[in-house]
Amino acid sequence: MNRIILERPIAVFDAGIGSYAIARKIADRFPGQDVLYFADRANFPYGGKSRAELLAALRSTIERLESYGPAAIVIASNAPSVMVLHDLRAWSRTTLVGVFPPVRRAFDASMTKRLPFWAWPP
Numbered sequence: 001m002n003r004i005i006l007e008r009p010i011a012v013f014d015a016g017i018g019s020y021a022i023a024r025k026i027a028d029r030f031p032g033q034d035v036l037y038f039a040d041r042a043n044f045p046y047g048g049k050s051r052a053e054l055l056a057a058l059r060s061t062i063e064r065l066e067s068y069g070p071a072a073i074v075i076a077s078n079a080p081s082v083m084v085l086h087d088l089r090a091w092s093r094t095t096l097v098g099v100f101p102p103v104r105r106a107f108d109a110s111m112t113k114r115l116p117f118w119a120w121p122p
Contacts (some may be wrong), residue, residue: 008071009034013061015044019076022099026074036068046079055084059091066094073097 010033012023023037043049043057058080065073072095075081075088081098089096 007034009036009068011036011038011065011068011070011073012076013038013040013065013073014075014077015040015046016077019074019099022074022076036065036070038065046077049079051083054080055087058084058088062088062092062094062096066092070094075099 010026010030012019012026012035017039019039020037023035026033027035038061040057040061043061046054046057049057058075062073073092074097075085076099078099078101080088081100085096085098
């Protein structure tokens with residue numbers, strides 16, 4: 001099988017197709033930039049996994065994406081960005097970027113000023 005050679009792509013992935021909007025924004029903002037999009041359906045959903053399971057699944061996916069020599073990898077999912085991004089950054093040889101829920105906006109709109117543990121600090 002012939003592999004297409006990408007010039008230092010930015011890789012974008014999550015366990016579904018919701019992150020396609022992020023890949024589209026990158027392509028719009030940087031028209032000449034190669035974007036490698038990966039829907040990690042084998043590990044769907046991320047949100048139901050333990051921290052250890054999530055870490056193992058993402059390490060496997062990142063290793064696969066690193067074989068394309070990306071300039072950066074965007075983990076376009078809240079659960080791994082919040083739960084394991086720090087550990088993955090220490091482990092990976094590639095710049096990793098996460099996404100985070102709009103915590104400050106949720107905190108400001110909350111009547112109780114209480115948020116789930118994963119969203120703290122605001």
